[in-house]
Amino acid sequence: GDSVTQMEGPVTLSEEAFLTINCTYTATGYPSLFWYVQYPGEGLQLLLKATKADDKGSNKGFEATYRKETTSFHLEKGSVQVSDSAVYFCALFVYGGSQGNLIFGKGTKLSVKP
């Protein structure tokens, strides 16, 4: 079945460090890919998305490129801030598979220290 695997956390970085959170997927169809972020005490928020191969999603300095050949959608940011501390979830959506629900990875907790 469809699934998402992302690197386990927690990830602890110093402010201004480079961030990579790996995400790979398995899908029977042609998925759209997402990164969601969950700040402490808040709901999930869409961070960025990509709907076809080689698309790059970007938002708030974060980027991820849809790589069909490696079935990956790694999240990157060049210089993290303390305010980026949150849990990040990679997710996929395959239309028609299950009437359109999202399938999430387990999440990666990021802590950024000043």
Added chain:
Amino acid sequence: GAGVSQSPRYKVAKRGQDVALRCDPISGHVSLFWYQQALGQGPEFLTYFQNEAQLDKSGLPSDRFFAERPEGSVSTLKIQRTQQEDSAVYLCASSLAGGLAGYEQYFGPGTRLTVT
């Protein structure tokens, strides 16, 4: 209301009690989803509505779980005879439409259910 709201935010139930969790989606959103998020895990799909029709309930873990959306707006997730393994955060999400056109889902803050 700008976003999806859920109530209550926190619920403590004794094992065997029934609970009802409410979701108010974004006004005008056709699709509504319920997810269950266990501690340290990603959200897992429970059920999906398009307007008042429940199109997919394949993720409901047992027949103790029941969801409804009678007027195509507010939805209620009911859990009967709660058990400890039901302890989780229950997330509601809505989207403008189903299918490719409107699959961007907007999430509420969740209801944290603790069964003692």
